[in-house]
Amino acid sequence: MLYYLFDYLDKLDFPGAGMFQFVMFRSAMAAIFALLIGVFFGKKLIMKLQKKQIGETIRDLDLEGQYSKRGTPTMGGIIIILSILFSMLLFGKLENIYIIIMLVSTVWLGTLGFADDYIKVFKKDKEGLEGKFKIIAQVGLGLIVGLTIYFSPEIVVRENTEIRIDNVIEDVTYKSEDVKTTSTTIPFVKNNNFDYRWLVSWLGDYADEAVWVVFVLIVILIVTAVSNSANLTDGLDGLASGSSAIIGVALGILAYVSGRVDFASYLNIMYIPGSDELMVFASAFVGACVGFLWYNAYPAQVFMGDTGSLTIGGIIGVFAVLIHKELLLPILCGVFFVEALSVIGQVTYFKYTKKKYGTGRRIFKMTPLHHHFQKPGDGSIDAIIQKPKTPITEPKLVTRFWLIGILLAVLAVATLKMR
Template sequence: MLYELFNYLDQLDVPGAGVFKYVSFRSVMAFILALFISTAIGRRIIDRLRRLQIGETVRELGLEGQLSKKGTPTMGGIIIIIAIIVPLLFFARLNNIYLILMLITTIWLGTLGFADDYIKVFKKDKEGLHGRFKIIAQVGLGLIVGLTLYFSPDVVIRENMEIRRAGQDTIEEVRIHPSEVKSTKTTIPFVKNNNFDYSVLAAWAGRYKTEVTWLLFVLMTIFVVTAVSNGTNLTDGLDGLAAGSSAIVGIALGVLAYTSSHFEFASFLNIMFIPGAEELVVFASAFIGATIGFLWYNAYPAQVFMGDTGSLTLGGIIAVFAIIIRKELLVPILCGVFFVEALSVMLQVFYFKYTKKKTGTGRRIFKMTPLHHHFQKPGNAGIDAIIQKPFNVVPESKIVVRFWLIGIILAAIAIITLKLR
């Protein structure tokens, strides 16, 4: 709203009105407002949740400090969602196709998570929304995003071209192609020419190659959205873990979006130029401000939990953001913490079923999953028993900070893959 207003005032030569043209200014303002909203309204929402007796139900799992969390208000993801959306209404260009997709993602998965939390809290059903409905909603969002990127004429790229000296392998100059084109190209890390086209996987389709290529792209979109949102949901088990990890990923995505939408930086880094993606920098700033502000109340010891309302939303936002800026193949690195958390659950289930079938007694790799709970649970079991190594319980706050540090390292690696080839 303010962008359109100040754009109009700038046309009237009102002094200072032109500042809204700068993405850097709008991004900083979005960050500040999101941070202010999440901290300012957080207390009121927490008090409201407490009055409604929307508290966390805790099962006895033998974890250090677990029972102290009983009754802590949940569904705090509402704070994050409000703190993301409001700054965007003020400082973003609301007619930008990428921003529209991000707003749809935020509201879509926020609603899904809210429904899940509502069933858990008010219907007293600890299982919440049935898993198949979650999957259907996530697949639906993946279809919306994938098909929009396919059909929208506003979704284009300008590819990077390497100019080499005759007979030499040395790159003399990198130019950005003057024409905007629809493309299924994405970024693949650690290779010299880091543009990967999904059409390579559809070479066998003959005359239907284009249609099959986009089908593969849409399927990849669905997979990434589902995997990352569920991975983030599994990570939300310790005070501040999911929010802090998401903020770190948000910073990296903001950097990647800025370089992809900046003509000179795209040319310097030898990456594709994505017109219009600069509005995602404003979104990333609001996202970072909202998640950091939420930590004011969610850091150990937490005064509120985000619930599925927040965790599903954060994961979906990260996934769709990465897909839009053509960095979805960087997700295993960038979201390494979420990936390992989800992987630990899958390995645990698979190994337990496998050993039960073979020996009649199920065995576990970890004492408990997701992985962060393994370090909380007292005693020796699982992999600790196998290697016969004494295990001490790690304090919750230390686990969270260590996971954050790992997330920072992974985010840095994801960024430097732009030059590390």
């Protein structure tokens, strides 16, 4: 709303009103405002949650400090969601199609997570919302995002073309017209655009239609996978919120350079008109995560619950798809990715060994992976990997995961020049 107010004032030559035309200025304001909302609104929400005795039910995992977390308020993801929404309403360009998609995704997954937490807390059902309903909702959002990208005339790109002399890139130019594309950026290779059409090229004349079906399915897979991976990562104080803030910074940078033809040309990536506005959303997202971290850092005063974890994962997945950088997610979201793989690997190996030997065996002492490091490696748990021998304290473990996340975020951005 402030964007439109100051846009009107700028037309009247009001001093300083033109600042709101700059994405960088509004991004900074969005981050600060979201952080302040999280800090000030979060305190009041936590008090209300405590009064209503909306506490987390802690499973008996035999972990150090586990029982001290009993009764800690949950559903704190509301803080993140409201911080993002209020900040974007003030500083975002709300008619931008990319912002519309991100706001819809935030509300959609926030509602899904809230329903799951509501059943757990108020209905006293530890299982929460049935898994099939979660998947249906996540698939539904993937369909909405994928089909909007296909049908919306505002979602277009200008693909980069290299001018080479003696096999050396001398310049990067862009086609004059905006086009619909199923291409995406692929890291570590010289020709850094990968078109999903290659997957269905064997269909000949039908490939142009079939590739969009494949693209929508990939969007569904990404939204579902990243959302659930973030949900699995939310097991230690500050782990998911801190990791998400780091990822949000990298995504904001990628959105900004993709939406600026000069930076896109320098980095030799496709130019996406209007995507620089996504930096405002990314800034609000980072500010909201940091504001929530104010209370979620060890020892946590509030947990985000599925209200927050499903939402932040979905936001990251949708954001990456919109800027055609989804193939960077295994690097950028490496912490989430490994956490999810640890669970998948543990369950698969346990079922396989139980079927083959009659007794299930484990790869890790406990999954998701962060719990593995909290268990002693004294052989009391039958697992292939016993290290570390001594459990790592929660604050140190979370900090190390953050540091790994920072390194992966830097690497993900650096891949644009590492070819």
